[in-house]
Amino acid sequence: DADVTQTPRNRITKTGKRIMLECSQTKGHDRMYWYRQDPGLGLRLIYYSFDVKDINKGEISDGYSVSRQAQAKFSLSLESAIPNQTALYFCATSDLRAGGPGTYNEQFFGPGTRLTVL
């Protein structure tokens, strides 16, 4: 079984609808992340969480919200979807590993959710 799973894998919805994307992990990592990827672009960070009680905005959080229900679950919501939120969404996890200098923060990615907003 995959270590990081995302549901749904594909979703088509209409403008104004509320959408929730879910991410679960079995890696036992504390840190979880949500990214979006647009064609020809790299990944941009939406929200991240370093533990269950910690939620932080990323580069492009407007129009999105998140919930960290447990160490293993991190959900991303679009309260009122709009067409420019059409993108590929990835969840990732990491485990802080200290080692000088700084931390490693290697990230493990889910398979992605392809979201289309009409």
Added chain:
Amino acid sequence: SQQGEEDPQALSIQEGENATMNCSYKTSINNLQWYRQNSGRGLVHLILIRSNEREKHSGRLRVTLDTSKKSSSLLITASRAADTASYFCATALGGKLIFGQGTELSVKP
């Protein structure tokens, strides 16, 4: 705004040739990582180089880091058709990764 910029944006080579991708970044880093993405799929971590390292090898991959120039390169030797993918550099900063826009590599058999 993205920290890393990659060059070239696209690269097409023949099987057996070497592929070199470059990444430049703007601020101080803890480490720099390279990821691979097959079309439409999740990213897979390839290699990490810490800020006090200058070169690192993993199989057919060789990564260099020049912190004075704020740049890194990824070399894939003896490329294979299966290496066809997008490659992203990512800089680690404050517990987050900042990704470049990627290099799309096509290896023709």
